Structure formats: C-alpha cells, structure tokens
Amino acid sequence: MAELVGGAILQAVFGVLLERLTPDAEFLNFIRQKKLDNNLLYRLKPTLNAARAVLNDAELKQFKDPAVKEWLYDLKDAVYQVQDLMDDISTQNQVCHFSSASLKVNDRDMRIKWYNKYFVMHDLIHDLAISVAGDFFFRLEKEGEGNKISTRARHLSYFNLNFPSFNDIESFKRAKALRTILGFDYGWIPGSLGNTIMQLDLKYLRVLSFNQFHALKTVPDSIGEFIHLQYLDLCGTSIVRLPDSLCKLYNLQTLKLHFCHNLTKLPNNIHDLVNLRYLFFVDAPIKEMPRGMSKLKNLQILSKFIVGNEPETTNIGELGEMQNLMNGIEIRKLENIKNGNEACKARMMEKQHIRRLTLSWSSDDCINDSHTEKDILDNLQPHWGLEMLTITGYRGTIFPNWLGSRSYSNMTSLQLQNCNYCWMLPPLGQLPALKSLYICGFDSIVAIGEEFFKGDNCSSVIPFSYLEYLQFGNMSAWEEWHSVEREAFPKLRKLHISNCPKLTGNLPIQLVSLKSLTVSGCPLLCSFIPRCPKLEDLEIPGSQNLVLQEQVLPPSLRTLKISGNRMVESMFEAMAHSEIIHMEELGVSGCSSAISFPVLQSVTRLTIYNCKHVEFQKQQCQMSLKEISVANSCDLLTSFPIEIFPILNYLKIGGSENLISVLVSDTPLQNLQSIYIFRCENLKWLSDDSEYLLPNLKVVTIRYCPKVEPFSKGFLPSSLRELTIISCKKLLSHHTEWHLPSITSLTIREDHDIIEHFPGGTSLPPTLTTLKLEYLSSLHTLNCKGLHHLTSLQELKILGCPKLEKMEGEKLPTSLRKLLIDQCHLLEQRCRNKDQEIWPKISHIPAIRLSYEWFSLHATSHRFNSCLHIHSGLPRFVAHIEFSLGMVNDSQKFIKKMQTLSISVHQARNPKSMFLDLKTIDSIELIKDGNDGGI
Numbered sequence: 042m043a044e045l046v047g048g049a050i051l052q053a054v055f056g057v058l059l060e061r062l063t064p065d066a067e068f069l070n071f072i073r074q075k076k077l078d079n080n081l082l083y084r085l086k087p088t089l090n091a092a093r094a095v096l097n098d099a100e101l102k103q104f105k106d107p108a109v110k111e112w113l114y115d116l117k118d119a120v121y122q123v124q125d126l127m128d129d130i131s132t133q134n135q136v137c138h139f140s141s142a143s144l145k146v147n148d149r150d151m152r153i154k155w156y157n158k159y160f161v162m163h164d165l166i167h168d169l170a171i172s173v174a175g176d177f178f179f180r181l182e183k184e185g186e187g188n189k190i191s192t193r194a195r196h197l198s199y200f201n202l203n204f205p206s207f208n209d210i211e212s213f214k215r216a217k218a219l220r221t222i223l224g225f226d227y228g229w230i231p232g233s234l235g236n237t238i239m240q241l242d243l244k245y246l247r248v249l250s251f252n253q254f255h256a257l258k259t260v261p262d263s264i265g266e267f268i269h270l271q272y273l274d275l276c277g278t279s280i281v282r283l284p285d286s287l288c289k290l291y292n293l294q295t296l297k298l299h300f301c302h303n304l305t306k307l308p309n310n311i312h313d314l315v316n317l318r319y320l321f322f323v324d325a326p327i328k329e330m331p332r333g334m335s336k337l338k339n340l341q342i343l344s345k346f347i348v349g350n351e352p353e354t355t356n357i358g359e360l361g362e363m364q365n366l367m368n369g370i371e372i373r374k375l376e377n378i379k380n381g382n383e384a385c386k387a388r389m390m391e392k393q394h395i396r397r398l399t400l401s402w403s404s405d406d407c408i409n410d411s412h413t414e415k416d417i418l419d420n421l422q423p424h425w426g427l428e429m430l431t432i433t434g435y436r437g438t439i440f441p442n443w444l445g446s447r448s449y450s451n452m453t454s455l456q457l458q459n460c461n462y463c464w465m466l467p468p469l470g471q472l473p474a475l476k477s478l479y480i481c482g483f484d485s486i487v488a489i490g491e492e493f494f495k496g497d498n499c500s501s502v503i504p505f506s507y508l509e510y511l512q513f514g515n516m517s518a519w520e521e522w523h524s525v526e527r528e529a530f531p532k533l534r535k536l537h538i539s540n541c542p543k544l545t546g547n548l549p550i551q552l553v554s555l556k557s558l559t560v561s562g563c564p565l566l567c568s569f570i571p572r573c574p575k576l577e578d579l580e581i582p583g584s585q586n587l588v589l590q591e592q593v594l595p596p597s598l599r600t601l602k603i604s605g606n607r608m609v610e611s612m613f614e615a616m617a618h619s620e621i622i623h624m625e626e627l628g629v630s631g632c633s634s635a636i637s638f639p640v641l642q643s644v645t646r647l648t649i650y651n652c653k654h655v656e657f658q659k660q661q662c663q664m665s666l667k668e669i670s671v672a673n674s675c676d677l678l679t680s681f682p683i684e685i686f687p688i689l690n691y692l693k694i695g696g697s698e699n700l701i702s703v704l705v706s707d708t709p710l711q712n713l714q715s716i717y718i719f720r721c722e723n724l725k726w727l728s729d730d731s732e733y734l735l736p737n738l739k740v741v742t743i744r745y746c747p748k749v750e751p752f753s754k755g756f757l758p759s760s761l762r763e764l765t766i767i768s769c770k771k772l773l774s775h776h777t778e779w780h781l782p783s784i785t786s787l788t789i790r791e792d793h794d795i796i797e798h799f800p801g802g803t804s805l806p807p808t809l810t811t812l813k814l815e816y817l818s819s820l821h822t823l824n825c826k827g828l829h830h831l832t833s834l835q836e837l838k839i840l841g842c843p844k845l846e847k848m849e850g851e852k853l854p855t856s857l858r859k860l861l862i863d864q865c866h867l868l869e870q871r872c873r874n875k876d877q878e879i880w881p882k883i884s885h886i887p888a889i890r891l892s893y894e895w896f897s898l899h900a901t902s903h904r905f906n907s908c909l910h911i912h913s914g915l916p917r918f919v920a921h922i923e924f925s926l927g928m929v930n931d932s933q934k935f936i937k938k939m940q941t942l943s944i945s946v947h948q949a950r951n952p953k954s955m956f957l958d959l960k961t962i963d964s965i966e967l968i969k970d971g972n973d974g975g976i
Contacts, residue, residue: 196221214241221248236261245269252297253277256894265289276321279303288313298322309353312336320344330355335362343370350377361388369397369429372421376404376436381416393424402434411438411462425449431456438485440467447471447502458482470494470504470529478505481514490523504529512537519544527551536571538563548587560584581608582630594619602628602648613639641665649674657682664688667712672696680704688712695719704728709736719744726750731758743769751775757782768792777802784808785833790815800827809834816841825882826850839865846871852882859888
C-alpha cells in the first residue's frame with residue numbers, strides 16, 4: 042500500500058512539474074536567460090510525459106520486479122531534486138529583485154503554485170506513518186535511532202519523551218535534503234539542542250517547528266541559510282529577539298510567534314519577506330512594528346497591527362495598503378492616530394475578508410476633544426461582512442452611528458470594554474444576527490434605556506432577537522436599567538451581571554429561554570428575579586434584595602448558589618414548595634443565622650462558606666450527596682456528621698475552629714476516596730479507626746492544622762495512595778515517628794524551620810513513585826541512603842529549599858526517571874558545575890531539570906503508538922503524507938483505526954471526491970483555505 046500511495050504522490054507531482062513548463066513559467070524564463078541548450082529544454086517535457094505514462098504500469102510491476110521498485114524510488118528522489126532546483130531558481134530570482142533599485146512585486150507571479158494542486162494530511166497514526174513513509178519519511182522513536190535516517194529522508198518528526206539526543210542530531214547531517222523537521226511538545230528538551238538543529242547544513246528545509254520549545258532562548262544567525270524555508274513555528278519559545286538574517290528567508294510563507302512572552306520587537310527588515318502570508322504573534326509583547334509592513338503584499342493573516350508614532354515605525358496608512366488581509370486582526374495603539382482623515386487611510390471598509398476585528402486604545406489619558414475621538418472611530422468603520430467586533434479603551438463619549446447599524450447582518454459577537462468616558466450605549470438591539478454581547482468597564486454610564494434596544498427607525502424590530510449571551514461587568518456608576526421591553530431577548534440563554542455596586546434595578550420581567558442567571562457584586566439591586574421557565578443555573582451571591590416572583594423554583598433548576606440570611610431563608614422556603622428533582626449543586630454562603638438543611642433529594646455537590654451556625658439533622662440521611670466543601674463554617678462541630686452522607690466520595694473542610702476529628706461513626710464509608718482538610722486549628726486525627734471506617738480512602742491533604750498527631754499505626758488506612766502535608770507543625774516535628782501505608786505519592790511542605798535533614802529517620806514506604814519536598818526552609822542535607830530502599834521511585838521534586846546544598850550517602854535510587862530542582866540556588870549551582878560530591882549521585886537520572894530548564898537527558902522507552910487522529914494543522918506544504926485530491930479514496934484501504942479526520946482543502950474543484958468510506962470515522966472537518974469559491 043505504501044508503494045501505491047507513493048505512486049499517487051508522483052502522479053500529482055508530475056502534474057505540477059508539467060505546469061511549470063508552460064511558456065510563461067518562471068523556470069523556462071530562467072533557462073532562456075542563462076542561454077542553455079534549447080534542445081535539452083525541448084526534450085524535458087516529453088520525457089516527463091513519458092515517465093508519467095509508464096508510472097501506472099510500474100506501480101503494478103514493482104511487487105514482482107525489484108528493479109522496477111528501485112526505479113520508482115529513484116524517480117521519487119529525482120522528483121524531489123527537481124523541485125529543489127526549481128525552488129533554487131525561484132529564490133535566485135527574488136534575490137535579484139531585492140538587489141535592483143526598486144522592488145515591484147506582482148501578486149500573481151510571486152505566488153507559489155507548487156502546492157495548490159493537492160492538499161495535506163498531517164498523520165499522527167504510528168502504523169500508517171511507518172507503512173507509507175519508506176525512506177522519505179522518518180519518525181524518530183527513541184535515542185540512538187538517528188543513524189537509521191536515510192540519505193533520501195525528506196521529512197522528520199519526534200515527540201516529547203521520544204526526543205533526539207545530540208548524537209542523533211549529528212546524524213541528521215547525512216540527510217542533507219530534509220524538508221521537514223517537526224517536534225511535538227519539547228517540554229523535556231534542552232534549549233541548546235534547538236540551536237544545534239538550526240546550525241546544520243539543511244539548505245532544502247521547508248518546514249521547521251519548535252512549537253512550545255520553552256527552553257529555546259535564541260535563534261542563531263544561521264537561520265538565514267535555510268533559504269527554502271516556508272514554515273517557521275516558534276510559538277511558546279523563550280526567544281528575546283529574531284536575528285536580522287531571518288529576513289533573508291524570501292520563501293517564508295508562515296511565521297508563528299504566539300506566546301513568545303519575551304519577544305518585544307520584530308526585525309527591521311521583515312518587509313523583505315515578500316512571500317509571507319501568515320504572521321502570527323498573539324500574546325507576544327511586541328511594542329511596535331517596523332516601517333515598511335505595507336510591502337508584504339501577499340500577507341493574508343496578520344494577528345496584530347500596531348500603530349506607531351515614530352518615523353521608523355508603522356503608521357495606519359500602511360495598513361490601508363494591505364488589501365489581501367482576511368480572518369482576524371487586532372489594531373492596537375489607536376491613540377497614535379491624530380484625526381479622522383488619518384484613520385481613513387486604513388481603508389477598513391475595503392477589507393471585505395476580515396471577519397474578526399479588535400480596535401484597541403492602549404492609553405487611558407484624559408482627552409480634550411471627544412469629537413475627534415468619535416471621528417477617528419467613525420473612519421475605522423469595518424466592512425459590512427464583519428462577524429466579530431471588539432472595541433477596547435475607546436476614549437470618546439458616544440459611539441458613531443455605524444455601531445449598531447442593521448447593515449451588519451453577519452455580526453454575531455460584540456465586546457465593548459473599558460470605554461470609560463462613554464456615557465451612552467448605541468442601539469445594539471437592532472443588530473439582526475447578534476448572539477453574544479459583552480459590556481464591561483463603562484465608568485460613565487448611569488442609566489441604560491430605550492436607546493440600547495433599538496434606533497428611531499426600527500420600532501417594529503424585536504430587540505436582541507437572536508442574542509443568547511449578555512454580560513455586564515464593572516459598571517461603577519450604573520444605577521438603572523430602564524425600559525426593559527417584555528418582548529426583548531426572546532432567545533437569551535445566559536445573563537451575567539457583576540460588580541455594579543450602584544445598580545438598583547430593574548431586571549427583565551420574563552426571559553423565556555434563559556438557562557443561566559448570575560448576579561454578583563450588586564448589593565443595591567432590588568428587583569424580581571425574571572420568570573424563567575427553563576432556568577438551570579441560578580447564582581446570586583451578595584444580592585439580598587432579589588426576590589422570586591412566585592415562591593416556587595423552576596423544576597429545570599440544576600445549580601443554585603445563594604448568600605445572605607434573607608436570601609437563604611427565602612430560597613430554602615421555596616425549595617420546600619418546589620419539585621426540583623434535577624438539582625445537582627447547591628452553594629450557600631455568608632449566612633450568620635442558624636441553617637438547618639432540608640433533605641436534598643437529588644443534590645450531589647454541596648458547598649458551604651462562611652456560615653457559622655450550620656446544622657445537619659442526624660436523623661435525615663442525605664442519600665444523594667457525593668461531594669461536600671465546608672469553609673469557615675460549622676464552628677460548633679467537634680466532629681463532622683459524615684455518617685449521614687453514605688455515598689460521599691469527596692470531603693473538604695476548612696476553618697472549623699472546634700473540629701477535633703473528621704469521623705466519629707460505627708458505619709464504614711465505602712465510597713469516600715478523598716479528604717482535604719485545612720486551617721482546622723484543633724484537629725487531631727481523622728477518625729478512631731481509619732482502617733475500618735475509611736476502607737477505600739485514596740487521597741488525603743492536610744494543610745495548616747498545627748495539632749494533628751503523628752501518623753501512628755492505623756491513623757491512615759492501607760488503601761491510601763496520595764498524601765500531602767503542608768505546614769502541620771506537630772505532625773512534621775515528629776516525622777520520624779510516622780507509620781505510612783503503601784502510598785505512591787508524598788508531598789511535604791512546611792514553614793516552621795523544622796526539617797533540617799531528610800529523610801532523617803522517616804520511614805518511607807518502598808511503594809513511593811513520587812516524592813515532593815517543597816519550601817523546607819531549613820533543609821540543608823538530603824540523605825540518599827535513606828531513600829535507597831525506594832525501588833519504585835520515579836520522580837523527585839525539590840522546590841524552594843534555599844539552604845539545601847548537600848547530598849550524603851550513595852546515589853539516589855536507580856529507578857528515578859526525573860529529578861526536578863527549582864529555587865534551590867546552592868544545590869542547583871553544584872549540579873550545573875557537576876560537583877564531584879553531587880554529580881555521581883544524580884548523573885544516572887534520565888531527566889534533570891534545574892530552575893525549569895532541562896539540564897540532562899538520556900534515553901526513554903516511551904512510545905506513541907495509539908494515536909487515532911489525523912489533523913492537518915500546518916500549511917499545505919507540510920506533510921508526513923502528501924495526497925493528491927484524486928487518490929484520497931484510495932487511502933481508506935490502509936486507514937483502519939482512524940476516528941477523527943481534519944482536512945484543509947485548497948482550491949478543490951470536486952469536493953465530493955474527498956468523502957471517504959471509513960466506518961470508524963465519527964468526526965470529519967473540512968477547512969476551506971483561500972477566497973476562490975466555497976465548498
């Protein structure tokens with residue numbers, strides 16, 4: 042099957058090669074300029090046609106004739122070399138353009154056509170990759186396999202925990218024709234390895250991905266030698282700057298810089314990347330953009346455009362010259378635009394393919410001319426096809442007329458944030474397709490009235506006819522919500538109002554489709570709760586003056602969170618008169634009066650916070666509760682009446698002053714698996730007989746409980762697997778007296794300067810796989826001998842131990858796979874220097890991390906054999922397997938386990954041919970790329 046796939050690839054490739062031999066093709070023009078032998082040129086096309094003609098016959102004969110099979114392999118190799126030659130010619134032509142006095146870029150000529158004829162599937166199925174790969178695709182599975190890389194290899198990948206070693210990287214040198222290097226999750230890999238890769242002689246490399254390679258801090262100047270590079274992914278790296286040599290990558294089409302949190306500047310000559318189509322830098326603190334961005338005529342995706350105020354930075358007029366932009370863009374620092382005429386140069390109305398737009402003012406300085414601010418926003422009006430709009434930091438007092446216009450018939454999402462000087466909202470209710478509306482940080486709005494619902498010429502329009510989500514937040518001056526029309530919001534599903542301290546009223550009387558209502562931080566709001574027959578989630582903490590129109594809760598209610606004496610009493614009374622058989626979660630807070638809980642028939646999660654006088658009727662068994670969280674409550678309890686919750690599996694208790702024991706009972710709690718206890722100053726033990734009463738307890742966390750007794754025999758059940766102890770003074774002072782069951786994970790943290798040596802006589806069970814020592818401020822010595830019996834230990838983490846610098850005894854357990862040392866300066870320094878008193882004790886550990894940087898790595902045996910998904914998340918020229926549109930149906934013969942298929946389709950002419958007969962597929966996503974027609 043691999044051979045058949047390879048043949049299909051060749052068929053597609055031949056089609057593109059022949060297209061490059063058309064009379065006006067760049068390749069032929071170059072040959073003519075060099076005055077090479079025309080006879081060779083004339084014979085080339087017939088030769089390609091002849092090879093293509095016998096290809097189908099060769100595909101069948103290869104199974105019986107090894108010579109034919111070898112011929113096909115040589116043909117593939119030759120095809121790759123021809124493509125390299127043609128790309129060399131293309132690159133040389135572009136270099137000549139740059140050396141000329143003026144640069145004129147023709148969009149049609151510069152566009153690379155090579156990959157437009159077939160789409161790309163990025164394969165993550167191990168067996169499929171192996172079967173199709175042959176010598177051209179190589180997947181590095183474990184250390185030491187680098188020497189298996191064929192000289193014909195074109196595409197290479199490796200995963201986290203399947204990282205290459207430096208020896209493997211050195212072996213890459215024999216694969217000088219590599220086109221793709223993809224690394225997935227670089228969490229364990231040292232940063233120096235990335236620089237080693239970028240300094241190799243890989244001049245034909247097209248795709249290089251260092252996504253989430255956090256340890257990578259620099260990009261060497263040698264990156265500029267990868268002249269064929271078309272896709273570069275540096276997302277999530279720690280790079281501080283990009284070298285100027287990057288701007289020599291004239292073939293680069295995609296540059297991804299998302300989440301590069303240390304990168305503040307783009308290269309000054311980035312405008313030289315004339316083939317660049319995709320430039321992403323979301324969540325990268327780029328402060329300014331260099332002048333000349335408008336030269337990027339092919340740019341289609343630009344995540345941000347930053348308006349500068351210096352001669353060497355971009356101005357808004359350059360954005361106006363970028364006419365091919367599509368999808369989404371954020372325009373920042375709009376305060377640098379001086380007036381409306383200057384804003385008009387952005388030509389936003391002409392950018393008909395922009396679907397998501399963010400307009401952002403960074404400065405909150407007081408302005409003197411609100412009319413100018415309005416004029417600027419007025420001239421930044423986007424095209425009518427816009428779908429999502431966000432306006433942040435607008436400094437005008439009112440919005441221009443276009444915002445709220447019914448002509449925006451595709452707008453589904455609108456966010457208005459931190460427009461502190463604006464005192465009136467536009468008529469957003471008349472937007473015909475609006476589904477989500479977020480209004481936050483309007484400090485000057487006192488009232489919202491009819492102007493919010495519809496304009497003067499839209500009296501017959503139902504306001505917010507399609508709105509599903511509405512949120513108001515941080516409106517410090519908002520007092521009244523007027524004219525809430527009864528017919529408004531017919532499809533509203535979620536209403537969220539928060540931090541509006543002066544709001545007094547009113548909420549809508551009825552919201553027939555509402556499923557979620559949240560009102561918080563509105564202490565003065567006095568209103569009826571809307572009549573909501575479909576309500577599922579009701580959260581009204583800190584809003585005591587809200588009352589039900591009828592003393593009955595809707596039967597659809599699933600979540601109820603309330604606070605305050607009056608509200609709690611009112612809701613408990615309503616619960617007694619309601620059939621709420623679907624309620625799953627109840628939260629009660631801020632109630633100083635005595636609370637006696639009713640029987641909760643269907644509630645599975647109960648949260649109680651800051652309710653000092655809670656009572657549980659012991660004769661009332663709460664049969665449905667599975668999770669209970671109690672904080673700063675139940676002050677009168679000395680033991681928690683846990684026996685009335687027979688199916689409880691999670692218990693969290695904190696801030697109960699008089700609690701001495703968690704459990705006093707005669708009946709075992711078979712379902713309880715996790716207990717979390719914090720800040721219970723008088724707590725001494727969990728129960729009198731944990732082995733009997735807590736037979737299935739798996740996880741225990743105890744924090745800031747200074748009187749907890751040492752773990753004597755029977756204190757903890759034998760079923761326990763994870764134990765965390767944080768700042769429990771008495772317990773930690775007697776750590777040598779502990780009797781621990783067969784736990785697998787132990788975390789110790791303290792802030793009382795108690796532990797100086799570890800384990801120091803502590804009897805640790807040999808079943809431990811994870812040990813964490815955190816913030817032991819007096820710890821100065823780690824005794825390796827005391828850990829030597831931990832034959833199952835795989836991970837040791839030491840965090841925040843500033844005095845730790847010694848390791849005594851023999852080396853750490855040989856079973857260790859990871860050693861993490863952070864915020865331990867003295868020990869870290871000795872490890873980095875490979876101190877002879879320290880290094881022999883840890884050098885056998887496969888992975889050592891010092892201050893969040895991997896320092897030493899060895900082989901690992903992990904493999905990724907069970908991936909069942911295919912996703913094409915890379916541009917069209919990225920491939921582990923490249924399929925022509927005509928052979929997609931053939932691929933079903935060897936894809937046996939695939940569940941998810943995501944395909945980017947490029948200029949498809951017959952999309953029906955791409956639907957596969959795959960019985961295991963339960964999810965297919967087709968993504969159209971480009972604007973040349975829809976699927």
